[in-house]
Amino acid sequence: MRKGRVFYRLFVISDDNIVDDESDDNAMHPSSSLKDVGAWDIFQEHLTTDMSFEEMLEKLRAYLGVRYCEEDWKEAVDSLFTGDGDINIALDNLASIKERHIPSGGTSTNLLSSRPSNSFIDALEDIDKRFGQGAVRPSRIISDEGDCNIERDVVPRTSGEWVVTVPATCSIKDIISRDIHQSIRPKKLYSSNTSRTLTPDTSVAIPGWYRMTHGAYNRDIAYGLSYDDPTKTVKLLVASRRLNDPRDIGKLRQEHRLLEHPAGVDHYKYRGQEYIHGLMCIKQHLTDVIRIPLPTAQDIVLHKKSGCNPEFVSVTMHMYSAQYWREGDEVRVVSGALSGTWGIILDVQINDGTALVDLACVPGSNSALIDIDAPVSSPIADLQRRIQAGHHVRVLDTSAEKSEYKGKEGIVLEVVHDTLVVLDSVTKSEFVVSSISVQTHIVNCGLSTSFSTIMPTSAALPDDDTAMRGDNVVVQKAGDFYLKTGTVTAVDAGLNQLTFLVSGTRDIYLTVPVPWTSVSPNLAALWFTPARGYDVVARDVIRVVRGAAWNLSGTVLNVDLGNKTLTFQGPYAKITIPITYATRISSAAEHDPMERFIGKQVVVIHGHMKALRGTLRSLIRDTCQVDLFQGQRQQLSQSHVVSESGDLLNGGRLSIEQLKIFIQMLRQLYVQRPPRACTPPPSPPPPQSTPEPRPNPWSIDFSIESETSVSEETSSTAPSYDPWRVNPEDSEGENNSDIPESSPTRFLCSSKLSSVLAQCQLVLRVLPAPSGTWYQNYHDRLVRTLVPDLFLLPRGPVAHGNIAVRYLSRTRNIGAKDDEIPMCYVIAEPPTGSGKCFVVTCGDDIGTVYFTKAAKRNDAIIMTREVI
Structure with missing residues (x-):
């Protein structure tokens, strides 16, 4: 052994070999996840940033994994909506709940001294004994003995493995017991040693993208500007959160912002902080950052706007786009030996930065440089997608x-x-x-991928056997695609190749040369027969199954048997195609004769919506859809709706008595002639003989009925059932509706509340809503309906199922805003306090307005006071 050096033994231990006592406790007690500080940070991030509620839940589930239990976090979730919009109150309530599970004054205890044994330490000691005795170690335990002076004791190596480095003169248990003072959780190790014995293996790339893991900018994406090797610090550029707009209300949003700097000045200081290109400069230790391959699209756009290293940001944007390239995309090689050639994407390896491109089908490829029969792997930076x-x-x-x-x-x-x-x-x-x-x-949604939807009237295409969109195809050439079958989706005549959807799949497309295939026309197309001819006439509904207009449908306007073509009304223009390119969906004989009333005014004569007028929108078997007052669409029986001409939508006609009342109702819709032609004199005129009354032009001469063999007694008798008057039996349809009693749709669309809603604003509370909508951040807030029409905004009527409301902006002091919101995301807000005006929305007193005398928030009883 060399003098002054210490030999270490390095072990790589899989997580499968570690059975932690606390992880066993977690399995029995899911509530132990409430002691995870990182989970509470996610709740705080939701309150202090623009993170939506759905994004917070998704992030919390991903962070906790199997430890997540909805019941455990119910109290914490409820605290987010306290304070009635005051974030500080919600933060205080969240902190008090967190204090009960993670006391701030508590001190960590030594796990080894408080427990008689620890399975993790025992596992390491067992490995140390077996290694020292020369025993055969498991395949998941890797040992590396060598000369190393690494200061780290336990370091994460890869997902599910830990690197344990100890001196040869010490045991593993001694090292672990010396440095680890907190519980060991699955996939994580915590150490209280100030010498940072637990350090992730972080590579440095300048320039590069990094995610900070500590501090006020935890989880933020930053641009790596420089690296100082002696101090192991990296200088980062991050969008500041301290540049809030003074018009913002409170601390509802901490948006990332760029500091506006004078033109031509890149480095400057603002409030004691250094800024470069509008981005705040921060120095972080290498252990406090994680290098990431690609940032989010929002971060890329923000750094592009700053003007920081435009070339590097441009490359990042290109790589971000490349990760969504699909098989079959057309690309052009813009640099390298194959510059100028075109190809088709076969596969994208975003981690390697390469893409597999097929140049065999692209004319002009340089066959002297490449084998055109084999795909070429090219760097993504050398490729450009063509749209x-x-x-x-x-x-x-x-x-x-x-x-x-x-x-x-x-x-x-x-x-x-x-x-x-x-x-x-x-x-x-x-x-x-x-x-x-x-x-x-x-996947095609009814419009062609190569057919312009704004093209003028199409000319008739030749009726030949060439490959067209919609045809059936079989690959005949031996190879990877041999005997593949499908439906042609695109044909490129210039490149002499076609793309088809593989049979039995929904999103697998293959592109091959046309000579490799055998194509047969779609068997569903119309064909000439001696008995019936082409069997297509005007007013038939057809769908194109072959050609450039594939999958378009419309009504036939004209059939030219001489040229064997037909013209139909497409979505944007009249299109002419060969007859053999289409298939018939329905014939003119199958059309409903009552379709002529679609778009015209009709009247409801039965049910709880009796006497309401509306516009007929569609006919579906024995029902119809009618747009009634305030833009609400209702589905009614055809026997309950009549046209202005007195025709029932089910094909019948009104009886004579019903027709009389119907004509009288139509007469009342017009302004009557004034009783006097001029202003009367100031003094009473002298008595004159009473003139004969002028005949009323709208009156009905019932004597005509006698000519039609109708008795006078029958004409003078009032009908026992009045279709134009609300009867008690008509309200049964409204009471037996499938709409729940608590649903706001029940009273917002009620005819009994229409007059009240036209004069008074109704207070509603917003329910949890999905992301991507303006009302997702207004959960548990109050909005008010618009008057006089809660289904009409200044810009026009609201969508079906929505209502128009007025609300106050959360972030900017710009006053009230008007917008629409689905009725399923609001609920009626009961009154609280005294002297509040409210209306009954259900029951026998529906539509009645009262004033509260006493109404408590959580009390189910409201006391009203008499209005004098």
Whole structure:
């Protein structure tokens, strides 16, 4: 042994070989997770940052894993919504609950002295004995004896393994008992030794991306600017949380902000803190940071805006986009020996920074440099993805785009540098996103990936046997794709290749040369038969099963048997295709004759909505959907709805008595002629003979009924059942509704409360809502309905199932804001105090307005006072 050096023995121990006593206790007592400080930090982060409630729960479940139990954390979750918007009160309540489980004045006890034995220490001692005696050690225990002077005693090596380094003259148990003074939990080791005996193996890369693990900026992403090896410190640039807008209310948000600096000045100080490119400079010990391969999209955009190392940030953005490249994406080699060639992505290895590209199908590849029959592995930095107009894309949920754009799908209309103009496939509205924020080759949703949805009237395509979208394909060439079958989704005539969806799968696409395949037309297409011809006429509904307009559908406008083509109304234009490219969905004979009333005004004649007028939207078998007052859509029986012409939607007609009342009701909708043609004189006129009364143009001459063999006695008799008057039996439909009694939909859509809601604001409380909405951060807050129409905003009517409300902004003092919220996320707020006006929303007194005399918050009884 050399003088002055100490030999150490290094063991790598799998977690499977460690049976911790406390972990056994945790298995029996799930509430022990309440003693985890990191879990309480997640709750505090939710209150002090813009983290949503759903994100907090997801992060808490991921952090605790199997230790998470919803019942254990119920009290802590409830404390988040105390204080009525005051974050300081919620923080105090959370701290008091935490104090009961983790006393701040308590001191850690020595686990080895307080317990007679510890399975972790015993396991290490057993390993030490077997190693010293030359016994055969398990395959999961690795020993490395050598000359080392590492100051660390226990270091995490990889996931599920620990590196234990001890001097050759000491036992493992002596080292562990000297330095470890806290309980050992699964996957984690805690040490109170000030010499940092537990140090993660952190590599340094400048420039690079790091996540801080300690301090006020814990879990924040920072840019590595420089590294000082003697002090083992790294200088980081992070977006400051101390630049809050003075207009912010309290401490509701601690947003990451860039400090606005004078033009041309990169280094400066502000409030004693150094800033570089608008980012705050922080020095952290190497053990307090973790190097990460890629930051989030929001962090990338923030550092790009700062102007810090644009080249490095640009490479990071490219790598972020590359992790969402899919098999079949078109790429172009922009640098290297193969610069200028095109290929198809086969596989992306984001950890290695490479992608497997197929250049065999791309004309112009340099066959002298590569074997075109074999895929080529190329660095991702040398590749550039190509997105063209007509491609179907989806905005990534993890992108830095606006929340209302995330998850949307649509067709690319225009590509402008690094931005895309996309047409939403659902709302048919356009929006602009970055090209790095989208993913291509999404499963077809009815629109073609190569068919422009804004193209003019299409010309008739030749009826030939060439490969087209929608055809069935079989790969005939021997290889990896031999005898693969599927449906053609795209054909590139320039590259002479096609892409097809593999049969039996939903998202597996393959791209092969056309000569490798055998294509057959779709058997569902229309064909000519001597008996029936093409069997398609105008007003038939067809769907395109072959060609560029694949999967589009519409109503046939014209059939040209001479040219064997038909023209149908597409989603944006009239499209002409060969007849053999389409299949018929329904014929004109199957159309409902009552469809002519769709979009016109109708009246309800039966049920609890009797006498209400609305607009007919759709017909479904024996039911229909009608937009009633204030934009509410209801599904009613066709026998309960009548058109303005007196036709029942089920095909019947009103009786004579019902028709009389119907005409009288229509007459009352118009303004009557005034009784006087001019202003009367100031003094009474002299008595004159009473003139004969003028006939009323809206009156009904019942003498006509006698000509139709209807007796006068029948015409003068009032009907026993009045369809235009609310009868007691009509309210049975409302009482037997499937809507729960406590649901706000029950009273918000009630006709008995329509007059009250048109004059008074109703106070509602917001329920927990999903992320991505404005009301997700307004849980347990109060909002008020708009008057006179709670279904109408200044910009237009609200969506179906929503109501218009007014609320106060949480973050900025900008007054009240108006927006819409689904009725399922609000609940009626009972009155509290005295002298408060409230309305009864259910029962026999529904619609009655009272004033409170005494109403306690948690009391189920409200005392009212008499209004004089």
